Amino acid sequence: MRYSCMETVKLKKDQSKKKTGIKITGAEAIIHCLLAEGVDLIYGYPGGAIMPVYDELYKFQDKLTHILTRHEQGATHAAQGYARVTGKVGVAMATSGPGATNLVTGLADAQIDSTPIVCITGQVPRHLLGSDAFQETDIIGISTPVTKWNHQITKAAEIPEVMAKAFYIAKSGRPGPVLIDITKNAQFEEFEFSYEKCTGVRSYKPVPEPSVKAIEAAAELINSAKKPYVVWGQGVILGKAEEALKTLIEKAGIPAAWTIMGESAIPTDHPLNVGMVGMHGNYGPNVLTNECDLLIAIGMRFDDRVTGSLDTYAKQAKVIHFEIDPAEINKNVPVDIAVLGDAKTTLELIIPLINKNSHEDWRKEFDKKYEEEFAQVIEKDLHPTKPGLTMGEVIEEINLASGHEAVMVTDVGQHQMVACRYAKFKHSKSNITSGGLGTMGFALPAAIGAKMGAMDREVVAIIGDGGYQMTIQELGVIFQHNVPVKIVVLNNDHLGMVRQWQELFFESRYASTVMTNPDFVKIAEGYHIEAKRVTERKDLKATVQEMMASKNPYFLEVRVEKEDNVFPMIPSGASVSDIRLK
Amino acid sequence: MKKQRFTISVYSENNVGLLNRISGIFLKRHINVESLNVSKSEIENVSKFTIVVNTTEDWTRKIVAQIEKQIEVIKAFYHTDDETIFQESALFKIASHLLFDERQIQNIIKESNSQIVTVSRDFFVLAKTGRRHEIDEMHDQLEPFGIMQFVRSGRIAVTKSEMPITTILEDFYQDK
Ligand SMILES: Cc1cc2nc3c(=O)[nH]c(=O)nc-3n(C[C@H](O)[C@H](O)[C@H](O)COP(=O)(O)OP(=O)(O)OC[C@H]3O[C@@H](n4cnc5c(N)ncnc54)[C@H](O)[C@@H]3O)c2cc1C
Ligand SMILES: Cc1ncc(C[n+]2csc(CCOP(=O)(O)OP(=O)(O)O)c2C)c(N)n1
Ligand SMILES: [Mg+2]
Numbered sequence: 001m002r003y004s005c006m007e008t009v010k011l012k013k014d015q016s017k018k019k020t021g022i023k024i025t026g027a028e029a030i031i032h033c034l035l036a037e038g039v040d041l042i043y044g045y046p047g048g049a050i051m052p053v054y055d056e057l058y059k060f061q062d063k064l065t066h067i068l069t070r071h072e073q074g075a076t077h078a079a080q081g082y083a084r085v086t087g088k089v090g091v092a093m094a095t096s097g098p099g100a101t102n103l104v105t106g107l108a109d110a111q112i113d114s115t116p117i118v119c120i121t122g123q124v125p126r127h128l129l130g131s132d133a134f135q136e137t138d139i140i141g142i143s144t145p146v147t148k149w150n151h152q153i154t155k156a157a158e159i160p161e162v163m164a165k166a167f168y169i170a171k172s173g174r175p176g177p178v179l180i181d182i183t184k185n186a187q188f189e190e191f192e193f194s195y196e197k198c199t200g201v202r203s204y205k206p207v208p209e210p211s212v213k214a215i216e217a218a219a220e221l222i223n224s225a226k227k228p229y230v231v232w233g234q235g236v237i238l239g240k241a242e243e244a245l246k247t248l249i250e251k252a253g254i255p256a257a258w259t260i261m262g263e264s265a266i267p268t269d270h271p272l273n274v275g276m277v278g279m280h281g282n283y284g285p286n287v288l289t290n291e292c293d294l295l296i297a298i299g300m301r302f303d304d305r306v307t308g309s310l311d312t313y314a315k316q317a318k319v320i321h322f323e324i325d326p327a328e329i330n331k332n333v334p335v336d337i338a339v340l341g342d343a344k345t346t347l348e349l350i351i352p353l354i355n356k357n358s359h360e361d362w363r364k365e366f367d368k369k370y371e372e373e374f375a376q377v378i379e380k381d382l383h384p385t386k387p388g389l390t391m392g393e394v395i396e397e398i399n400l401a402s403g404h405e406a407v408m409v410t411d412v413g414q415h416q417m418v419a420c421r422y423a424k425f426k427h428s429k430s431n432i433t434s435g436g437l438g439t440m441g442f443a444l445p446a447a448i449g450a451k452m453g454a455m456d457r458e459v460v461a462i463i464g465d466g467g468y469q470m471t472i473q474e475l476g477v478i479f480q481h482n483v484p485v486k487i488v489v490l491n492n493d494h495l496g497m498v499r500q501w502q503e504l505f506f507e508s509r510y511a512s513t514v515m516t517n518p519d520f521v522k523i524a525e526g527y528h529i530e531a532k533r534v535t536e537r538k539d540l541k542a543t544v545q546e547m548m549a550s551k552n553p554y555f556l557e558v559r560v561e562k563e564d565n566v567f568p569m570i571p572s573g574a575s576v577s578d579i580r581l582k
Numbered sequence: 583m584k585k586q587r588f589t590i591s592v593y594s595e596n597n598v599g600l601l602n603r604i605s606g607i608f609l610k611r612h613i614n615v616e617s618l619n620v621s622k623s624e625i626e627n628v629s630k631f632t633i634v635v636n637t638t639e640d641w642t643r644k645i646v647a648q649i650e651k652q653i654e655v656i657k658a659f660y661h662t663d664d665e666t667i668f669q670e671s672a673l674f675k676i677a678s679h680l681l682f683d684e685r686q687i688q689n690i691i692k693e694s695n696s697q698i699v700t701v702s703r704d705f706f707v708l709a710k711t712g713r714r715h716e717i718d719e720m721h722d723q724l725e726p727f728g729i730m731q732f733v734r735s736g737r738i739a740v741t742k743s744e745m746p747i748t749t750i751l752e753d754f755y756q757d758k
Contacts, residue, residue: 140599145606149653150599169653202754203595203656327647 026156027052027187030120031060033163036195039091041065041082041452043075045102047095049135050122052187067452067481070473072099074445076106077471079117081449083110084432085407085457087240089170090117090449096124097135100181101142105439107177108146112436113261114238116175118166125185126154139181148176156189160196168198173206174325175238208326210341210349218320218337219353221294227362228254229292229317231277231285231306234261234435235299235324235343242266242428244347245298251351253358255366257285259300261435264425268404274366278306279570280417283377284369286568286576289314291365298322299343302332303436312575322346376581377567382422388561389537391418391490397540398460398488399424401548406458407432407450411443411467414496417566419462441470447485448477458486458548465491465517472523478553479527486547487529487555489520492562500565524555531555583638587616588660589668589739590646592631593623593747595654604631604655607648613637617670617736625747628656634737657750661741668739672717673699674708674724675731681706684727694720705730 024032030053034042044066046054057066069075072094079090094103100121110117124133140152149169151162159182166178222228236245242265249256249266255274258265266273275282277289286308289295295317300306307313310332321328321335322343329338339346381392395418398406404424410416410433425431432450434442447461468489478485499513524531530552534543540558547554570579594600601620608615616634623630635642642660650658678701680687691698696710710720717734 141602144599144603145610152598200754200757201653202751204653325651327644327651329647331644331647 022193023190024193025052025056025187026159026182026189026191027056029156029159029191029193030163030182030187031056031064032193033160033195034091035060035063036197037089037163037167039064039089041067042091042093043067043069043078043449044093045069045072045075045095045099047097047099047122047135049096049124049184050093050099050120050187052184053093053120053122066093067448067477069445070476071471072102073105073441074471074474074477076103076110076117076119077439077442077445078449078452078474078477079119080106080110080113080115080442081409081432081446082453083116083449084446085429085450086453087429088116088453089167090115091120092117093120095122095135096139097137100137100139103179104142104146105437107143107179109434109437109439109442110177111146111148113434114175114234115177116170117177118170119177119179121179121181122187123152123181123183126183127185129154129183139179143179146177147179150179150181152181152183153186154183156186156191159186160193161198164196164198165201169201169204173204207324207342208340210339210346214337214339215346215350216353218339219350221318221320221337222252222254222296222350223355223357225294225318226359227292228252228294228296228359229288230254230256230296230298231259231289231300232256232262232265232298233259233300235322236262236265237299237428239299239324239343241299241342241344241347244344244351246270247351248347248354251356252354253360253363254296255359255363257282259303259306259435260420260431260433262300263420264430265428267426268424272363275370276421277576278303279308279572280421280566280568282370282421283373283568283579283581284366286570286579287369288365290316290575290577292317294318294320296320296322297333297335298347299324301328304332307332308570308574308576308578312577373568373581381418386561387537388564389534389540389558390564391415391560392422393537394488394490394540394544394558394560395419395422395462397544398548401544402458402460406430406460407454409433409443409447409450409459409461411461411463412438412440412497413464413467414492414500414564414566415462415464415490417497440464440467443467444471444487445474445477447487448474448483451483451485460486460488463487463489464496465489465493465515465520466495468520475524475527475529479529482553484551484553486550487524487553488547489555489557490560491517491520491557492560492564493517494562496564497566499563503563503565504571520557521555529553529555531557533557533559535559583640585636585638587634587636587663588639588642589663589666589737590631590633590635590642590649590658590660591739591741591745592633592649592658593625593656593745594629594631595656596627596629597654600652600654601631603652604633604649607645608635611641611645613641613645619736619738621738623747625751628747632736632738657745657747659741659745661739665743666739666741668713668737669711670714670717670735670737671709671711672721672732672734674710674721674729675705676708676724676727676729678702678704678706680727687724687727690720690723694723696720
């Protein structure tokens, strides 16, 4: 059956009625829990130990759409993509054993990137636990280090409370993945169902109380700084603090840069948005990290891709850290003031204490550095004069054709860095990428989830030829449900990012990074997806425009220069101020 | 920073998977746990982990923060030896005839302040509670005579300062 995903997604606004008094099976209870949490779309893959739940999904298909991904990993990434564009909890489901273990990469990705998803796995019946029964695996043990919380249910009566807790934990505080493993007997058992949403767990404090003293001290530092500098991250998006952040930087006139997980929280063309920090970030934001007198980190966790060598990171500056998770304070960078709490709350508290100011000369230093970077890197990336196509010019064409309105989902590698560097955004939650884990294969399924979560927006996936082949089977979902995502494969016939390192640091010994690729256009056509290949510059603009204008799924392969490198670059272990332009 | 011994106390819900979750945090940083004890605490339905590690204070602080953010952990603390009152227990199983053949053993029992828990025809069992070095010393003294079995518990400790778990729990129920 092939039906439009637009229709299926619209069907489902119906909320679950709270059932009481009647006995239902555990499997049916799971559906009612999902409905009560406002879930109308889940991704998954059936199998023996979860079959009772699938049987209920069949009965409830008018209220709850289940999308069969072609691999359980795809279900997790689709749930992540959905969660990242909507801010809601994504849901994935799998059977026991191999179904469950296939979730692990997505769980790890969601854990390190703080993405709220709930995964439900079937498990062998309670009396067989520990007996090496058919498709038994200890998914609780396996998933413990990659989940915010996990729990095994062995009795139907536990289902409502545990499910409520799962959703509460996944989305509250610093969000993260939760896995609930449900033994098959619990799916069959009948019990009296009633559902109450979880509003708190006594051993868990999701949001620390903001300290007035810390906020006052931070305001004083900001007011007296000569060269203040904001670096914001995904916490701003997770905490819906975009407006507050904008108000703060505008009021105090502070130049602000982003991590790739925070990108799009403030429009690209905002005058105080000075660009990207980190290994492949912009020149000014990196170099000037070591020249500011006050570094204000907001909802970012000083990842090593951002800081380079910690011994030489912002040593001259005072540091303020706005952060929801106390364990992140002083984890990598010692801070002078920790402003604990939800970023929206704490920013709104500090704004009235901030003096109106502008730091024009300081702001201009970023411009100067940008000019240098433009001359040495950006110009050549975006307006190349050599015959081979660059990844940068493809992104620029997409910018032009999308009017900066699209959601961009990227995979992992050179294309990811180029896309994050050059994509332009008007709206928050528009840059969806696998940051902390760097999971190749993330983009295609995540784009499916993103599109289904934001049907009114254009979703463009930017993927490398390597990563594309890790989850390429999800084209099946795009075809079956006619999910109108735009898939752009930047094909350099290499595992480009690794090849770049081999070229720079391993004397060009290209160990296993050269690929002989299949005909990607034919593969897409095999799934009945409209597909084009661009090999020459003259065809790029028109084809990108055609793709963006299409109302259907569209596959575009662009054959780019095989051995281009991404610059600027902070070689690993080097300082942010030693960033290389070539 | 120099390595040092720290006692980490974790107050938590009594949960099946939590031990795995907590030990995973040490595993992730490749830290060996010197000893681990789980028991009930002074508060009803609240468990207490007592974990001893030898590492830097910086890492201990970070680990404690990462333990504390686990959902079922109510609160975690770390302390140096100076800040705690701590003990370990050990059992020694020794052949009964030695008690009569070797006078020295009786002296060891007296001087070490240990107790005879049981005596049978074949063996007797000595229990000793104290600091690690006291137990080690007793072990060294008994070893030449032959120890049939030896076991030592993890450290248990109480702190000199207060650990305000009850207040945390009361605050939670008040907010609700
Ligand atoms: C090949 C590759 C190269 C990369 N290169 C770069 C690079 O050059 N530059 C770059 O930036 N990244 C780069 N990354 C990504 C990098 O690895 C990290 O994922 C990224 O830097 C993390 O960004 P973050 O700290 O903003 O987000 P997260 O890791 O999501 O951290 C968010 C922080 O915000 C906090 N938070 C959450 N909610 C709130 C709230 N409501 N209020 C306050 N705080 C909150 C969280 O506790 C957390 O500390 C690269 C990744 C790959 C795969
Ligand atoms: C699952 C997984 N395996 C290995 C890696 C290591 N890795 C990072 S980037 C990269 C190359 C990606 O190649 P491709 O998808 O073609 O993108 P390109 O860099 O060429 O744009 C590899 C192998 C990874 N990030 N994820
Ligand atoms: Mg490639």
